[in-house]
Amino acid sequence: MDRPDRENFEAARAKLVGLLVECPMDPQHKGCPLSEKRSLPFSNKLDWLKSLPVHELQNIYSAHVNCLKTKDSELVSLEGRDRFADLKINK
Numbered sequence: 182m183d184r185p186d187r188e189n190f191e192a193a194r195a196k197l198v199g200l201l202v203e204c205p206m207d208p209q210h211k212g213c214p215l216s217e218k219r220s221l222p223f224s225n226k227l228d229w230l231k232s233l234p235v236h237e238l239q240n241i242y243s244a245h246v247n248c249l250k251t252k253d254s255e256l257v258s259l260e261g262r263d264r265f266a267d268l269k270i271n272k
Contacts, residue, residue, distance in 0.1 A: 190235055193242045200245055201226045210248050214241050 200215055202223075209216060218226055233241075 190238065193238050194230060197230055197238065197241060197245075198227070201230065206248065206252050210251075213248065214244055 197215075201218055203219070204210075204213065204215070218229060221229065230238075
């Protein structure tokens, strides 16, 4: 039972490594919890990420997901369509 949580934890951490390098949104959200960390040298980014407790990783990743949803909603309003509507997700 512990294994899925550990896998989710590692998957979230791996995604956050990429987000520490660069924000996928342009411009990035002013309240992004990773914005200040992006200017650190890469090894310091990894050290910081490794030091975070699980709940903090979850909070940061949740903030990222919410930001994407907000930005997508804004684009839908501007473009009149969902840019992810054609994306098929395998479950």
